[in-house]
Amino acid sequence: MDFDFDKESKRPLVKRIIIEIFIWAAQIAAVIFLAYFIIYYALEKTEMPGISMENTLFDGEPIIINKLSYRFSDPKRFDVIVFKQTGREHSYYNIKRIIALPGETIQIKDGIIFINGEAIEDIVNVEEMKNYGLAAEPLTLEENEYFVLGDNRNNSEDSRFASVGMIRREEIIGKAFIRLKPFNFVNKLNLKTDND
Numbered sequence: 001m002d003f004d005f006d007k008e009s010k011r012p013l014v015k016r017i018i019i020e021i022f023i024w025a026a027q028i029a030a031v032i033f034l035a036y037f038i039i040y041y042a043l044e045k046t047e048m049p050g051i052s053m054e055n056t057l058f059d060g061e062p063i064i065i066n067k068l069s070y071r072f073s074d075p076k077r078f079d080v081i082v083f084k085q086t087g088r089e090h091s092y093y094n095i096k097r098i099i100a101l102p103g104e105t106i107q108i109k110d111g112i113i114f115i116n117g118e119a120i121e122d123i124v125n126v127e128e129m130k131n132y133g134l135a136a137e138p139l140t141l142e143e144n145e146y147f148v149l150g151d152n153r154n155n156s157e158d159s160r161f162a163s164v165g166m167i168r169r170e171e172i173i174g175k176a177f178i179r180l181k182p183f184n185f186v187n188k189l190n191l192k193t194d195n196d
Contacts, residue, residue, distance in 0.1 A: 042068050044174070046082065046093050052150030052157065053095055056080070056124060056190040062181055063095075067174035075146060075169075077101060078123050080176040080186050083148075083167050095176055096158050097124070100147035102169075105140045108132040108160075124190045129153045133160025144169040151190065 044065045048057040057063065057080075065082045075081055079098045100106040100115055107114045111128040114120070131154070141147060145166035150156025158164050176186040 040067075041071075042066075043177075045180075048095055049092060051155055052152050053080070053097075054152040054155075056097075056151045057095065057176070057179065057186065061179055063176050063186065064178040064180065065174040066177035069175040069177070070172060075101075075172060075175070077120075081146075081148065081167070082173045082176055083171045084173055085164070085167070085171050093173065094164075096148035096150050096156070096167075098146050099149050099159075100139075100141055102141055102143045102145055104147075105138050106135055106147050107138040108135040123192060124151055125192055126151055126153050131160065134162065134165075135160050141166060146172070 044067060046063060046065060048059055048061045048063060051059050063082075075098055077098055077100075080095060081098055082093050082095050084093050099113060099120075104115050105117070108129060109132065112119050113122070135147070139147070145168060147159040148164075148167055149158045149160070159166055178184070179186055179189065
């Protein structure tokens with residue numbers, strides 16, 4: 001009986017090639033999964049649309065949205081959020097600052113924002129509002145609604161106007177996280193100092 005030594009010596013090589021192909025395919029699948037996860041569930045790049053957030057964010061500035069932030073916690077007052085309203089005349093990403101939270105009552109009078117009857121002070125540098133819109137009278141938010149304003153208070157279409165209205169929790173895409181050019185964290189931009 002003859003024994004084929006060449007066939008036996010090739011088996012480890014074939015086995016090693018199959019293992020390397022499997023590892024290579026698994027690495028490609030992992031990279032694709034990670035890219036998909038990051039784009040759809042973690043981070044996304046967008047641009048600031050328009051002038052409504054000046055002097056915090058300017059038209060066309062590239063920003064990164066943190067889409068994970070509100071999966072584990074609720075949006076907070078003064079967070080800059082990215083949202084997309086459905087069933088409205090426009091359905092693009094919009095960026096504004098949260099002022100009132102679910103269940104709160106907001107009113108703007110004499111240039112001052114009142115939450116549940118108490119005056120609050122803005123944390124960012126803004127002009128005094130000239131048009132209070134719907135918030136000239138007390139507005140009480142539902143349990144899943146947020147009242148938002150643009151930092152460019154006199155040039156912003158926001159919750160003061162029926163065309164935008166209150167933002168529902170499910171419309172929030174994520175938190176405006178990083179401005180790419182020039183690089184900075186959005187929550188550090190245009191803040192009031194003790195001297196303001």
